[in-house]
Amino acid sequence: MPVSVYTINKGINKAVEFKGLKAQYIGYLGAGLIGLLIVFAALYIMGVNTFICVVIVLILGAWWFHYVYGLSRKYGQYGMMKKTARRMVPHRVISRSRRVFTGLRKR
Numbered sequence: 001m002p003v004s005v006y007t008i009n010k011g012i013n014k015a016v017e018f019k020g021l022k023a024q025y026i027g028y029l030g031a032g033l034i035g036l037l038i039v040f041a042a043l044y045i046m047g048v049n050t051f052i053c054v055v056i057v058l059i060l061g062a063w064w065f066h067y068v069y070g071l072s073r074k075y076g077q078y079g080m081m082k083k084t085a086r087r088m089v090p091h092r093v094i095s096r097s098r099r100v101f102t103g104l105r106k107r
Contacts, residue, residue, distance in 0.1 A: 025072040032064040
């Protein structure tokens, strides 16, 4: 029997993960890094000392990495979307009329 040269991808239907970051958090980290690049450019154009610009961006970058990794650890792949969806569900439904409920049995 010939040996197959094809390998099976064991990661099918699994979330994209990069160095511990799962799913959408990779995008959040990338967007934050682009934002930090823009902050650096704005500070540099305003005439702030380059060393101070680098220090500010490094501190903000370290905080952003810590924040995004914390979100990824706390909520996982779908947890943050579930939390946002849970906040959109109303706490109570107020009905001023019984007309909505009277026709339910007929269907």
